[in-house]
Each structure stands twice: as C-alpha cells, then as structure tokens.
Amino acid sequence: MYPGGTKRALEDVSITIEKGEFVVLTGPSGCGKTTLCRCFNGLVPHFYGGKLEGNVLVTDLTVSEHPVQELARHVGLVFQNPENQLFALFVEKDVAFGLENLGVSRDEIRKRVDWALKMTGIEDLRERTPHELSGGQQQRVAIACVLAMQPDVMVLDEPTSFLDPLGAQKIFEVIGELNKKLGITVLLIEHRLDLASRYCNHVVVMDEGRVVLDGEPREVFNSEKAHLIGVGIPKATRLSQVLEKSGVHLGRIPVTSEEASHVLKEVLRRD
C-alpha cells in the first residue's frame, strides 16, 4: 500500500521468474504492473515508502533488506516516462552515469557507452541534450542507460510507447537479442502484445493488484479469462478464435503473424 493510499496496490502476489526468461507483464491500466516492477529494484518500499508485506527476492537478495543502489547493479529499470530518468546535459553523460557511480574504469566505460549507443541506434545523438530530444529518442537513451550497466535483470515499463512501430520493433529485437545472447532476464510491461509477443516465453496478466494468469504465451492468450479482463490479445490469436467459432480448426494456436500465415496455409491447402 502506498502512503496515503486507501487500497492495496498489490494483493497477495506470488510469481517466480527464472533466470534467462523473457516475461511479458500485462493487464488493465492501474492493475499494479508498475508497482510490482518498482519492487524489483527496491524503489518500493525504499523510495516510495508505504507498506510492503511479503518478500521479494531478486538474484537471492531480499529487496527490503538491500538499498536501491545495491539492487541497481543487478536490476536495471527503464521507466514508463523517460523524462523521469534522464537528467544529464549530454546523452553520453547520461549513459555513462551509472557506470561512473559503480567506479568502472574509464576505458571500460567508454567501451560500454559506445556499445549501448550502438545497440539502441543513437550513436548520432551522443552529444545532444536529452531534454531536447523527441519522446521516442528519449526512450532509446533511457534503454541505453540501463543497457550500459549490463544488469542481470532488465525491467522495462512500456519502453517503446513513444516510438514509431518500426523503431519499436527494432528495440524489441535488441531486447530479444540481449535476452538470448547475454542471458539477461527480461521483464517487459506491455499492452501492445501484437509487437511484443514473439519474443517472450512467459506471460503474466495482472488485474486489480493480483496475478490472474501466469504461464506460457499460447495458453494465456487463448484463455477465456484474458479475453474477459480485456487483454489486447494478438490479432493472430484472435483470428484463430474467431475462425474456431465458425467451425474452422487450425490445430495450433498462433501468436505471431508468421505462425498464423503458416497454420492457415496448411488448413487452406488441406481443403
């Protein structure tokens, strides 16, 4: 419960995220997604105050017993609103800030900043001022800041909401690659599941402070409950449900457009 709140923001939440997973966390706005993410690096309860019951363990550290600055080495958080996270005069300085604080060597900082800027496609913004950038550019900078830290866990709160769809797709690809190649555990808060679902292997749906669905993407998206809560189920899955009702059975439930094209081809050829 937040200070001054009348209702618990989280209610009896239990989830386990394994190392190396790519988790999508979704649910109606105000359902507690952001609050849950703030628990992972200790912003709840250390910064926001309020009352946290139960335990949150991140890479074996109990969140309530370790300060934010210690947790930040393990968990990188990309905020919903990039303006809340950027403050330096130059993009480069912002990206280097976390590393400087950890006392990383100059050469290593330079290397990692270059790498993070390259991964997010903003090398040309290096000397610009974050506050003069567009919302989409700021989101890339915010992601670069966290990337540079190479954390064990990356928590991203709608990190591409201001980006054009092609830009968003590129960012998801980058995150997907970091997850696959470096084994970084990813927790992504997202409403636009059409774009995000192809990268994840675990979906958690929250509603009114509780976890209501937790499992494999195909199962979660195809469940009646997800539909009732109003989760933006990928159109590929929706199409298979609509067809099912008209008596056309696809055999396998598609999540991405490629999967849908593929299973549809089989059905259309079969007939």
Added chain:
Amino acid sequence: MIEVKNVSFTYPNGVEALQRVSLTIRNGEFVAIMGQNGAGKTTLIKHFNGLLKPTSGEVLVDGVNTRKVSVATLARNVGFVFQNPDHQLFCETVEDEVAFALRNFGFKERTIKKRVAWAINLLDLTEYRKTSPFMLSGGERKRVALASVLAWNPKVVILDEPTIGQDHKQKERLRQFIVQLIAQRKTVIIVTHDVEFVAECNPHVVLMAQGNIVAEGDAKQMLTNPDLVTQASIVSPQITQIFLGLANLGLPTDLIDIHEAREALLNFLEVTS
C-alpha cells in the same frame, strides 16, 4: 475547417521540422497522422491551435489566420491533449484539474459542476475525483488530461498519442468516444503510432516522413501498401501481415480488420471445397 497552406517550420535551433506542408481537414473529419519519430507530426498539430506559428506559409482555422489570434482564443475551439499528460496536469485533485480550463473560460459554477461530472464519468474516473492526478497510473493520468479537454467541449479535439499506456478496454472506449465526437460533428485529429488502433477505427490517414506528407488516404489504402508503410516507418497491422504471408494462395492482401479477414477465409474455403 483547418487549412494548412505551404507551411514550413524551423525551430530556433535550426531543425527544419516541416517543409512546405499543405493539408486540409474538414469539419467533422476524423484524421490520424502517422509516421516516423521526428517526422514533424507533433510540430504540425501544434500549428492547429497556434502554439506554433509557421516560419513561412499559413494556417487557417475556420478561416482565421492563427498568426492573428492568441492561443487562448484558439483554444476555446481547438482542444489539445498532449502526448505526455504530466505536461498539462498540475492541480491537487482530478476534479480541480478537469474544472481548471472551464474556470478560465469563465463558465458559471453550476455549468462547471455539471461538465466536470460528465467528463469524469465519461472517462471512468469517478472513483478518483478527489485523488491527486500524480497518484494515478500513467494510463489514468492520460484519461484525466483527456477529460479536462473534453469538458469545455471544443469543436476540434487534437489527441497526441492517445493510446499510450491504455489497455485494450480503454482503447475500445476511446474508439467509442471518437465515434461519438464525430457524430456530434466534431473534428478529431490524432497523432498515433498505434497501427492496430487505426485499423480498428478506420480514420483518414496522413503519413509523414522527414517534415513532409508522404501520402494521405483511407486507413486500408495506407496501411496495406508496403512501400508507404516502410516510408513512414510504421508496420502493417497484424491481420495484413498474415494475409501478405498468404498472398500466393490468391487471397486478398488489403485487409486490416479481423472480421473481414474471417469472411475472406471462409469464402476461400467455400470456393475451394
């Protein structure tokens, strides 16, 4: 009616955000402006209520040159909801926030009360009436910003990225408001990256890239044309992508809606079986 005639705009830092853009938006039209980050979308819509004045060319709102009237005068007719709700929220409670502009426009207290209640209810914020906007989630703050503009009933409603942070149900609600607003002969202009939302709403679509308008037309025409889609840095709706993958079977590829997709598939199955 909003007429943009040959408008160029250069920011003080030298960035040329619009290059000889011309566009006409009629009363009662529903327009979605889409395109790359930095294409000039937000710069363009800031010209509609006079927040920005063209470096060259002119913008006429109902025949009035935006250079000749104050933003406050234009605002009465042209309501603007910013991309980032935190740029427009500052009051202690949601109720005060929604009432703020009405008080500024000098409405009577009785009318204000009614309008506030109406707008708050419309956006499903009644339980937060007395809450500080800053205690709310990103999606909820966005709705507060929208309520505060709808409350004064402007003729033109401009929404910069209205679907950000909104869940599926809220988006469906938003779609229904827009339909309602259009039915009341209001002009609705949205800037959005949300192709799925556009596919569901079916507005007139204006595609922008690098300070120019690349193309305009109905949503289907714009979103299913692979060249235009790439040029504007968007992606086709998932339904279109699915059908592009089925193109060699002889199915249509210009579909954006799930129901027309179902029809097309059922037809195909009937014909071939």
